[in-house]
Amino acid sequence: MREVIRAENLEKRFGDFAAVKGVTFSVAEGEAFGFLGPNGAGKTTTMRMVQCVSPRSGGHLEVLGMDPATDAREIKALLGVVPQEDNLDPELTGYENLRTYARYFGVAKDVAEERIARLLAFVEMEKKKDVIIEHLSGGMKRRLVLARALVNDPRILVLDEPTTGLDPQARHLIWDQLQGLQAEGRTIVLTTHYMEEAERLCDRLVIMDHGGVLIEGSPADLIDQTIGRQVLEAEAVPAVLSCLDRHGLRYDLVGRSVLVPTDDPAQMTGTLLHECGSIKLATRPTTLEDVFLKLTGRRLRE
Amino acid sequence: MKRQLSSLAWAVWQRNLDVFSKTWQVNLIPPAIEPVLYLLALGFGVGAFITDIEGVPYIRFIAPALFAVSVMNASFFECTYGSYVRMYYQKTFDAIVATPVTIEEVIAGEILWGATRSLISAGIILPVLVLFGVVDLPGSLLLVPFAFAAGLLFASIGMCFTAVIPNIESINYPAFLFITPMFLFSGTFFPLDLLPPPLQAAALAVLPLAHVVNVARALTLSTGWGFLLLGLLWIGIAAPILFFFALRLMKRRLIV
Ligand SMILES: Nc1ncnc2c1ncn2[C@@H]1O[C@H](COP(=O)(O)OP(=O)(O)O)[C@@H](O)[C@H]1O
Ligand SMILES: [Mg+2]
Numbered sequence: 001m002r003e004v005i006r007a008e009n010l011e012k013r014f015g016d017f018a019a020v021k022g023v024t025f026s027v028a029e030g031e032a033f034g035f036l037g038p039n040g041a042g043k044t045t046t047m048r049m050v051q052c053v054s055p056r057s058g059g060h061l062e063v064l065g066m067d068p069a070t071d072a073r074e075i076k077a078l079l080g081v082v083p084q085e086d087n088l089d090p091e092l093t094g095y096e097n098l099r100t101y102a103r104y105f106g107v108a109k110d111v112a113e114e115r116i117a118r119l120l121a122f123v124e125m126e127k128k129k130d131v132i133i134e135h136l137s138g139g140m141k142r143r144l145v146l147a148r149a150l151v152n153d154p155r156i157l158v159l160d161e162p163t164t165g166l167d168p169q170a171r172h173l174i175w176d177q178l179q180g181l182q183a184e185g186r187t188i189v190l191t192t193h194y195m196e197e198a199e200r201l202c203d204r205l206v207i208m209d210h211g212g213v214l215i216e217g218s219p220a221d222l223i224d225q226t227i228g229r230q231v232l233e234a235e236a237v238p239a240v241l242s243c244l245d246r247h248g249l250r251y252d253l254v255g256r257s258v259l260v261p262t263d264d265p266a267q268m269t270g271t272l273l274h275e276c277g278s279i280k281l282a283t284r285p286t287t288l289e290d291v292f293l294k295l296t297g298r299r300l301r302e
Numbered sequence: 303m304k305r306q307l308s309s310l311a312w313a314v315w316q317r318n319l320d321v322f323s324k325t326w327q328v329n330l331i332p333p334a335i336e337p338v339l340y341l342l343a344l345g346f347g348v349g350a351f352i353t354d355i356e357g358v359p360y361i362r363f364i365a366p367a368l369f370a371v372s373v374m375n376a377s378f379f380e381c382t383y384g385s386y387v388r389m390y391y392q393k394t395f396d397a398i399v400a401t402p403v404t405i406e407e408v409i410a411g412e413i414l415w416g417a418t419r420s421l422i423s424a425g426i427i428l429p430v431l432v433l434f435g436v437v438d439l440p441g442s443l444l445l446v447p448f449a450f451a452a453g454l455l456f457a458s459i460g461m462c463f464t465a466v467i468p469n470i471e472s473i474n475y476p477a478f479l480f481i482t483p484m485f486l487f488s489g490t491f492f493p494l495d496l497l498p499p500p501l502q503a504a505a506l507a508v509l510p511l512a513h514v515v516n517v518a519r520a521l522t523l524s525t526g527w528g529f530l531l532l533g534l535l536w537i538g539i540a541a542p543i544l545f546f547f548a549l550r551l552m553k554r555r556l557i558v
Contacts, residue, residue, distance in 0.1 A: 053396070053557075054557070072404075074402075076400065076402045077401075083393075083396065083397070083400065085393060087393035087394065087397040088397070089321065089392065090392060091324060092320065092321060092324075100313075100316075100317045100320065101397075101401065103313040103316060103317075104310065104313050104314075104398055104401035104402065104403045105401055106310070152401070
């Protein structure tokens with residue numbers, strides 16, 4: 001697989017504050033690559049360096065074989081960007097927004113017209129294409145931003161929290177569209193703090209926190225590496241805890257319950273029920289959320 | 303710098319023109335009315351108490367100044383309030399720099415647009431002045447291209463402020479401490495030579511509007527060619543310097 005983005009020890013400082021500290025990752029052509037992390041982890045800062053709108057403070061970065069520091073214009077011509085905050089022109093209609101954006105890429109007028117019509121259909125905004133942005137819902141604006149990111153027929157789509165704040169219907173629609181775009185052969189890079197989104201969309205992902213990468217792999221790999229496939233959840237009563245301690249088992253306390261990773265849920269369930277009598281417990285497959293919370297902690301962010 | 307500035311700046315200009323065209327009624331009518339009010343109040347009202355100034359009726363004396371002031375206001379406020387709203391509230395600049403358009407081109411496009419606003423204002427006011435019969439023809443027709451040049455100057459000045467102010471309310475500083483004094487002391491409503499000589503020299507050295515008024519007045523009264531040359535020279539030197547300075551300041555503000 002060809003590498004389309006490569007970052008080595010990528011750094012970003014704002015004055016004395018290091019927002020990104022030595023991040024290394026690489027994205028292969030055609031894959032969907034995710035950055036998962038809590039608020040303030042440095043996801044947006046990393047994306048902005050990839051998008052060539054924010055100069056890096058250190059390290060190495062290559063996008064489509066070029067250096068953002070010197071070939072920003074050439075790189076940006078091949079990227080489609082969905083920023084974290086919607087920044088459509090509020091006074092223009094959806095159609096006008098796309099037409100205006102196509103001009104920034106120097107797309108020829110007839111090519112642009114044909115492409116815009118196709119994109120408006122793709123994001124299901126044909127009927128609303130002549131409505132001023134101010135009067136559209138959040139989901140509609142997000143879809144228009146996605147369509148706008150495609151007016152230059154980009155090779156890489158960079159999406160910063162594409163579905164944050166959307167209702168489930170709007171979110172699922174965007175997911176379908178992103179999967180369609182990946183099927184067309186485009187590379188997708190996205191940030192999110194929704195586990196389900198990461199699990200569903202990403203072939204590979206990194207979990208970031210405090211400006212660094214904590215772990216990298218496919219969603220399934222991350223689960224295997226960090227916790228194991230199954231987890232047993234029980235009431236955190238003294239009897240259970242002492243029983244777990246007696247067997248030397250690793251566990252995490254989460255509120256009023258205790259989480260025990262296990263490869264053999266049946267046997268562990270038997271042990272606990274046998275030794276502690278009647279307690280509430282359940283087993284379930286481990287999710288990315290368990291991995292995420294284990295790695296980034298439970299402390300509230302921002 | 304060269305590689306960072308291309309004709310893509312006009313795509314930014316076009317975006318502003320598109321938005322402007324959607325609301326042209328509100329955009330065109332008010333700026334047309336203000337100078338007419340000044341002309342009536344000052345020209346006929348105040349003018350009735352004033353003998354000729356430098357051999358011309360008061361209304362003919364202030365006509366080019368009113369022209370210059372509206373050219374100044376159009377571009378200055380476009381590149382302060384207008385640009386600040388696009389930059390800070392609408393994040394329009396962020397959206398554009400994610401494309402092959404550079405930040406330099408965004409700012410250049412904004413300044414070109416500011417100058418275009420001056421041009422539009424000129425296009426509205428000049429017919430009014432002609433209608434009142436207070437400007438010479440055909441010389442005054444040159445006010446139209448001149449408005450664009452003066453617009454570039456004031457747009458660049460406005461953009462320099464936009465690049466450094468912390469919030470939109472701060473536009474009051476240049477508006478009241480720079481634009482208002484300039485409005486009063488640029489040979490607009492009374493001739494510069496009524497000022498003490500050191501102040502006169504200071505006005506010509508640092509008040510861009512003084513030169514714009516001088517050039518406009520030379521064109522509408524067909525006299526004062528020395529001031530016209532001086533004014534064109536001053537504007538010709540100051541405008542490019544301030545233009546590139548604005549690009550630099552904006553880049554410093556936005557590229558982090
Ligand atoms: N322009 C900036 N100046 C100073 N600090 C910044 C700037 N942009 C981001 N930061 C800081 O960098 C850190 C990472 O921010 P960000 O990349 O936006 O995180 P995320 O997108 O993962 O939520 C945060 O602590 C944020 O406050
Ligand atoms: Mg972010």
